[in-house]
Amino acid sequence: MNWKLAARAEKMNPSVLREILKVTERPGIISLAGGLPSPKTFPISAFAEACAQVLSTQGEAALQYSASEGFAPLCQAVADMLPWKVDPAQVLITTGSQQGLDLVAKVLLDPGSRVLVETPTYLGALQAFAPMEPVPVGVASDAQGVLAEDLLAKAPGARFAYLLPNFQNPTGRTMSEARRAAVSAAAKSAGLPIVEDNPYGELWFDEAPPLPLTARNPEGCIYLGSFSKVLAPGLRLGFLVAPKAIFPKLLQAKQAADLHSPIFNQRMVFEVMKDGFLDRHVPTIRALYKRQRDAMVAALQREMKGLDVEFNTPAGGMFLWLRMPAGIDTVALLPKAVERGVAFVPGAPFYAGESDSRTLRLSFVTASVEEIEKAIAALAATVREQLAHQLAAKTEQLLASAATP
């Protein structure tokens, strides 16, 4: 048969991350690789009550086709939850916030369109954009995210900047108030739209992060949010908020993509949320993840002592970012670490342009404190061993060169 693929299909590649994760799913491996919320945080009994309630009081409506925009009371709840004035008619419920990325790409990206992204950025966004064949351009970034000057320099002709200001995936870093103000002003002055992705914003440990970029310029931003990290990812519910100029096209793309997100799930989530449940539930997630972040940072400080390993202390979210000493390539390091029973994600796939092969991402949310401690010790042992091998090889080289007449 004459199966001829679309040109864009060439741009779709198996997720490197996914292939890596398969290796790490072997029994006995402690995985710090995945981005899986701790299942301890899933409010199973609240969902069970909500299911029973929805099916007994609104079963027919919950199982029927419904509006592409989403369940109106849930759109209203999302609007009410956000820290700026949002008209519920600008809220679109999506099948996970990943779908928001797909819709944005369909509506805003032509083949060859430039998209500005952080260095590094969320791999899943690069994958969601890829079928529309844009050219992702990395903006110079530091521990707070993109530099406003470089954003401004690269803005001309770009379709949008894709930014994750809170506890970014993969680095865990957060934009300060000053950086947000500068980035927002730069984008505004350049007429550069921002697609702001905020799946982790509620998972702060000591204080809430500064206002979203969208709150500073709602007409210039599309905002993506998710219920995956505050309730559960298995329901696949997220949302986007878009300016009225763009909303109808996103809605049409949504209709064409899957008609609507499961209304049963939407009604169930609304039922769970409606009496302020998140105000009670989310603090328990924050407390758990903070304990685990503390354990990971303490273990890194203890185990990596004397090694030239750099890492940050994220103020929230799920991830922590490491940079290994010179000479260590984390793609090559991974199989060695897996042999010692620990898995991580190498940093390279998260870069749009040139990558830093010394970086890696650790998740502190899935594994327990005990597992984190064991895993970090194993990782440190792997690094020491690799460094020792390197030194031995260098020594041998040196001796060999000395022996040469």
Place this chain on the structure above:
Amino acid sequence: MNWKLAARAEKMNPSVLREILKVTERPGIISLAGGLPSPKTFPISAFAEACAQVLSTQGEAALQYSASEGFAPLCQAVADMLPWKVDPAQVLITTGSQQGLDLVAKVLLDPGSRVLVETPTYLGALQAFAPMEPVPVGVASDAQGVLAEDLLAKAPGARFAYLLPNFQNPTGRTMSEARRAAVSAAAKSAGLPIVEDNPYGELWFDEAPPLPLTARNPEGCIYLGSFSKVLAPGLRLGFLVAPKAIFPKLLQAKQAADLHSPIFNQRMVFEVMKDGFLDRHVPTIRALYKRQRDAMVAALQREMKGLDVEFNTPAGGMFLWLRMPAGIDTVALLPKAVERGVAFVPGAPFYAGESDSRTLRLSFVTASVEEIEKAIAALAATVREQLAHQLAAKTEQLLASAATP
């Protein structure tokens, strides 16, 4: 802000159907327009039991991220359910079968690619394909679907033919065994892939339809199926079966689109299905829809007597197709019908090329027998009134022309 839309966004248009349906949602209107399964058929108590069971025995897994391919036991159940040998590794669970159309379009359609479709065809497919900017080409069709000769004539250079052999939306027509054999042979000889959409196949009234086209040539077909019509649409679960040559690209497109379909819904549906539930449940849907089809056909025979209205008697599914007498444009007829309390869908939007403005689609599944009888009487009265107006206008014209010296 400089929101520049992708060229493909110009091809996305608000669903004509959707805008029409909004008008018809006024209270007091009997709608024969929508494609909503009868909510009487939703197995609410089975779902309630399944929810409770899934959350109590596998809550953490049901709420966590999961594999893009779908829940393995559900993929196996789908493979077992289909009437040809299907490897479960070729089954991909989708967020409704609408998503299957989106994925197929992404992977197989370039801007300008020709797609062969029935005359008329499912509007939602035209909308799902539109963002990838293909050129849909209508294949000459009769009461059994596409003509094999015209399919063969139009095959060169086409990416695939999109066909609905069972109780097609919008016409309700079904391909005979002989037509299937001819269409399958034509496609095979031309090397033309087929995308076979079969959401209604289980809803047969007297006997099961002939084998799917895919069963005749699995390597040359992508098959789309749905749980929306045999269980409930509000869960948004469908599936596709694809040859191994194409499956990995569809899977990558799926990952990028929404990571995976809700695993909670997948486990719930598997739980409901696992003890042969569909074998007991689906016959009750068939019986209900058959009664309602019979009522509609009887009402049409009674009420449309003497009018030159043509209609079919579908052997299953949800829809029936009418052709009005010469001079009646069903788009103009609709507001008149709504005034009399009945809504339908004009046929024109379902055509890829030149449309037949005298056609319209009626659904016999959502309204009750009493409502169907009332609605068809109202529709007939509308048609009579329109014909009378036409005759009066013609008479006046004739008299006016006679009066002219």
